[in-house]
Amino acid sequence: MQYRVMTADPLPQLRKLCLALPETTERLSHGEPTWFVRDRKTFVTYAHHHHDDRLGFWCAAPPGVQEELAAEEPARFFRPPYVGHRGWLGVYLDVELEWAEIGEIVEEAYRMVAPKTLLAQLDTAPAPPHE
Template identity: 60%
Template sequence: MLPEEIVALEELRGICLALPEVEERLSHGEPTWFIRGKRTFVMFCNHHHGKRLGFWCPAADGVQELRIEQDPDTFYSPPYVGVRGWLGVNLDDDPDWEDVEEIVRDAYRKVAPKTLAARLD
C-alpha cells in the first residue's frame, strides 16, 4: 500500500472504530467494519474493480443519487451493493474528512440497532 493509501485507511479506521460496538476484520480481502460483529456498515475499497481508493457504505433513501449528482468525481454507485442504495466514496483526492465522518455516522445509524444508534445523539 502507498503512504497516502495507508493515511486514508487509518483516518477511516479511526472514524469507524470510534463508534459503539464496532469491530474490524477482513471481508472480501478488504478491511471492513461491523456492528456487533455481524452487520457491515463500511467496506474499505483499495482500487477494487478499477475504482479509486475509497469506501462503500449504506446510505439513506435518495442519498446515493443526490451525492452522485452533486459530485460525480467523489461519489459513485459501487458494484454489487449500489443497487441497494450503498454509496461509494473516493478518498484519493484530498477528502473532506468531516464529510466522511458524517457519511460514516449516517451509515452506522442506518445499520445499527436503535439502542446503539441512539448513543450517537
C-alpha cells in the same frame, strides 16, 4: 475536482472514524477491511480490491443519497458494484478530502444499520473526532 497524489494512506483515518462508533468491529471481508455493528451488520467497507486505480469506500446510505451525491459530484461519489442497487454510496478517497465530512458520512452509514439501543448510546455520547 483533481485526483490527488496519495501521500498518506487514508485507511488509518477511516479506521479511526469507524471504530469510534459504539460496538463496532473490524475484520476482513472479501479481502478488504470492513466495519461491522455488533460484529454482524456491515456499514463501511474499504474498496481497493478492484484495483481500478481508484481508492475509496462503500457505505450504507439513506434512500436517495447515493443518486443525489453521485449525480452532483461524480468525481467524489459513485454507485458501487454489488451493493449499489441497495442504495449504498461509494466515496472516493483519492481526491481532496474533508475528514469532517467523511466522518459524517461514516456516522450516517452506522445509523442505517445500528439497533436503536446503540443509536441512543451514540446520541448521548460525545461526538467522535472528525479531523
